[in-house]
Amino acid sequence: MNKKLIRRAGAVLGAAALVATMSACSTKADGGSAEAGDVLTGAGISGDTITLGLLGDLTGPFAALTTEMNNGSILYWNEANAAGGVCGTYQVAFDTKDHGYNVQNSVSMYNQMTPNVLAYQALVGGSQTAAVLDQAEADHRLIVPSSATEHLAQSDVILTPAMLYNLDAELVLEYMLEQGTIAEGDTIGMVYLEGDYGESAHVGVQAFAERHDITLVDSLVKPTDSDMTSAVNNAVSQGATAFFIASVPAHTSSVATVLEAAGEDVAMAGSWPSYTASLMNNTGGQYLQDHFTAGSMATTFDLPAGEPIITAYEAEFGSTPETNQVPMGYGTAAMMHQILDRACELGDLTPEGVVAAKNDLGTLTSDGVMPDMDYTELGKSPTVEEFIIKLDSEAPGGIASREDGPYSNPAVTND
Structure with missing residues (x-):
């Protein structure tokens, strides 16, 4: 692992000093109750592992974009795990499925995955995300959609990753x-x-x-x-x-x-x-x-924020990225990390707690990989600038x- 990138990842990890202050994190996987000072956990956490969902199009018209976005998120979390994970306690793993850009597939796969994931690091497709939105709100599952429509941005369980x-x-x-x-x-x-x-x-x-x-x-x-x-x-x-x-x-x-x-x-x-x-x-x-x-919505590799990402990506995956989705996956993972660390600081790493932490933070950053994103007002674009x-x-x-x-x-x- 690229040591420069690991050090850089530590600087991106959201709410400063949370890893140091949350050494009392516990792993109550039933989510029923927690003693004072412990962190409440539930679905998507087993022992010291947090599972995030990657539900996307790996075989359809957006296959290349989905694959590289997923890889960008995996790259970020590999670095973050090596640097201590979420609040210095939890390692992040993924449940990955392919809906092939089919709406019905996305619904059935969402239902299969959700009991075992804390949140969705990615869900590709506006129509696919819209099809599960009501259920996601009932399930309190935070979703980063690979989509940016006003309809989705109106939900507090959606982390819109781009300009509308x-x-x-x-x-x-x-x-x-x-x-x-x-x-x-x-x-x-x-x-x-x-x-x-x-x-x-x-x-x-x-x-x-x-x-x-x-x-x-x-x-x-x-x-x-x-x-x-x-x-x-x-x-x-x-x-x-x-x-x-x-x-x-x-x-x-x-x-x-x-x-x-x-x-x-x-x-x-x-x-x-x-x-x-x-x-x-x-x-x-x-x-x-x-x-x-x-x-x-994310940096290119010829800019300072992108240069270390392409170096680490080539070392990790043995190939050169061909889309803008690698830094987008990386940047949205950095934002998810801030949310999870904040939930840990607030003592609630249940799905409900993760959604509450996203709303509590309001503005999220990714160290220049993406523009700062402001989620304080539902239905609004989180940014009005892009590369x-x-x-x-x-x-x-x-x-x-x-x-x-x-x-x-x-x-x-x-x-």
């Missing part, structure tokens, strides 16, 4: 407007995925279009669709000077392929789940390098920041 999708779309487009890549009065094409993710981003693109007299030519697509030729040709025929993608990475690749084959010189933009660095290996890969801009990226085959991991840190724009707010 609508604000993400607005911010990326405002950046492109500021840079002169698009202009007032332009026509923009949009490809967006059916369901909570794409439709939320669509709201943001519509808001940007209204603000800047933009004509929007949009196409609603399904995860199973493969060829974006019709959507691209429709928008180009109406004079589109840019495309915004709020869909799976394969659709981003298809849009680039169609534009390149047609000899078009059209800007492309996307939301944070819409790309991976491996798209540069496909037909249209060079077009993406030349034309694509997107948001990222702006490009695909770059010369950059570490194939993704580079266009700015020196997170970007914000006064046009994009929580109001």
